[in-house]
Amino acid sequence: MSKYILKYNKTGYLKYISHLDLMRLFHRAFKRADIKLKYSNGYNPHPKMVIAQPLSLGYESTAEYLEIDTWDDFDQDIILKRLNNILPNGIVIKTCKNLANFSKTLAALVEYAEYQIKIDYNDPIRFENLRSFLSAPEILVEKYQHKSNTTKIIDIKPLIKSFSYKINDNNIILNTIIRSGSSQNLNPEHFILGVMKHCDIEIENCSINITRTEIFFEKDNVIIPIQEIC
């Protein structure tokens, strides 16, 4: 019996399949690859396979993490090879690491995520205002609550750890590390709303591409990529 953590990309058209679609895809891939997963106990057993942090529909990612428990022991390379032979274009396993003696789940450890956001806009100079984005005491954004059908004003500034940007001829590329996970979470959509509001730009006029580039846990005030857990 072994535990592994797989790091994979989710790019191209595959950004349009949901978290659940992806779980089903992996489930079938493991079956085809002859990698038998352990099942959970209880009334409705399911395969022990956990994605560290779900990715929103429409986002690409170069740093996704899947944790699995298998019945047999495998060479890390074998898992990588077999899966990559089977998986469709758009999902590529980059690394596979054996997590011996690791009892916690990755999902619980996630604290931050890094996103690269590309906004196509014909007048990118208007984003120059971003120079002062983090100097304001608060960054207020309207958050729509589905369940109660109301909006709430939230201050997203404490949820932003770092932020940088580069203005090009036809677009702007933002890089940001923001809170992510079960304790505190900032949705990149709200981050973008904050940026737009600060620069007084209508979001409907822009074409936006979001890529998650890393997921972190925190130890002694230092953020560390999830991969380095072992």
Add this chain to the structure above:
Amino acid sequence: MINKNELDKILNKVDKPARYIGGEQNSIIKEEGTLANQFQTRFVFAFPDIYEIGMSYLGLQIIYKVLNETEGVYCERVFVPWDDMSTELLNNNIPLFTLETKTEVYKADILGITLQYELSYTNILNILELSKIPFKALDRDESFPFVAGGGPCAYNPEPIWEIFDFFMIGDGEILLVEVVKEHLEWKKTREPKIEFLKRISKIDGVYIPSFYEINYDESGIITNIDKKFPELPNRIKKRIEPDLDALSFPTNPIVPFIETVHNRASIEIFRGCIRGCRFCQAGIIYRPVRERSKEKIKKLALAQIKNTGFDEMSILSLSSSDYSEFEELAIDLMKSCKELDVSLSLPSLRLDSISVKVLEELMKYKRTGLTYAPEAGTMRLRNVINKSITDQDIEFGIEQAVSRGWNTIKLYFLVGLPTETDEDLDGIVEIAKRAKEISNKYSQKGGSRFNVTISVSNFVPKPHTPFQWFAQCTFEEFKRKHYYIKDQLKNLKFVTYNYHGADSALLEAVFARGDRRLSNVIIEAYKNGCKFDSWREHFKFDKWIETFNELGIDPNFYATREREYNEFLPWDIIDIGVDKEFLIRENEQAKKVVQTPNCRDMCSSCGLSNNYECKLK
């Protein structure tokens, strides 16, 4: 090819964008060209409904495989976009495109549209409009694809005759390949499109509607048919492939990313049906019965599971318990499924002892829902429709299931059957009550959660059946029957009752036995906003009636008019191998309330064995 950036912009706005992206496991990409491993004939297969519905159609996987295995041919897929996507496509001037390569559908050589149900006809126009292809064949010049149709509705294609260049009738595995091979040859000649149609008119099973002219009298009945060329056949003979084992069958079906109606490995175990239920079109048009061998079925099943990773497998046919070695097959497959951690689904079973033994085995590790189709509430009516299930069979089946712990049973019935009286409807209620009584014998402590679902459909007389002359029940009469049953079931807490709308049944009946004069009705109805007619939330009955009135066509001429035996029927041009005399005999037997034995017990000379080898005879 559609620009990826443009596509990205709209995919971000719609529901379930994965419907439109392709790239699924086992989908095929080919390049255009004249090299050996490239293609010259581009075939686009369209299912006239959304992705989730179309991808559950086994025929798609068969056609996809058969065509892509053919050198020089490339088959891609397209489905009807949901409303939100079609709005985006229209607003951004993006024509409908194939899933695999995002190629515009109008660039296809042949656009093949499957005709599975009459209420999908307006969606055919939906596909054509979004693809920027003219609706009528005569309006399409040399630059547009050929539009071809096949499937059960092609057995009476007359209402849609103007839309299609040609239809293919019968088994498609060899027929389709012959047609595309002719296309490859014809394409090299650079001759006009009509020459291709002339070529394929010689192939058995191909019907080119524009080559025939239908003449009507003042009352609307067909008088005769004129052929444009003397060499054309008077009737189009449906294609029958005798050996299913020899036919190509998917071992690598495309695996959808999203959840579709069925997400499972599917193996067709036999084609045709021995029962001869008189209301059932499938039982007549798919004759004769041809089985796949047990060995072949198992081989295909294991290959599909290996190549897909599916959790569920299903064997398909019109009546699976009639497969000659059903018990052995089922138990063997169950064993394999257990080893592979796959669940086995066995739809289309009959209520008899063999099936129940199989179900018992199944129950050991996976409980599936139990569904039976008595169709009629009394033995008398079952004799009329030639459904040989007795009341004892029904009770036995329910008892076997309930005693083993099943507490949910679904029962299907038809209303509006010939000679039906209220007594027959009372019979439906009696069966529900009887089911409850049986379950009470086995109920657990703490109250029974036993539930019977009574599902009622409306009988639509279909072409090529003994009931094809029957006047359908009126709309009002259907409604009365629905409420008559509802009244009696409403106080029974253990019953869930549902019934289908009489309005869609009427429309289905019009097109099922329609003629060429309905062609403009479909086009006008689409222009008036009708589409996705089989979706309750989209169905606009009032718009349809408005359209019929606008065009001066009476739907009752097609639905509720009783035909004479000597009437020239629009679908007589299709020769299904079964004699009209047989259908007349069966209708007369129905009136006498007499059953006809199944084909395995006794041959009733339907006429098929005159020209084809029927192994049951």
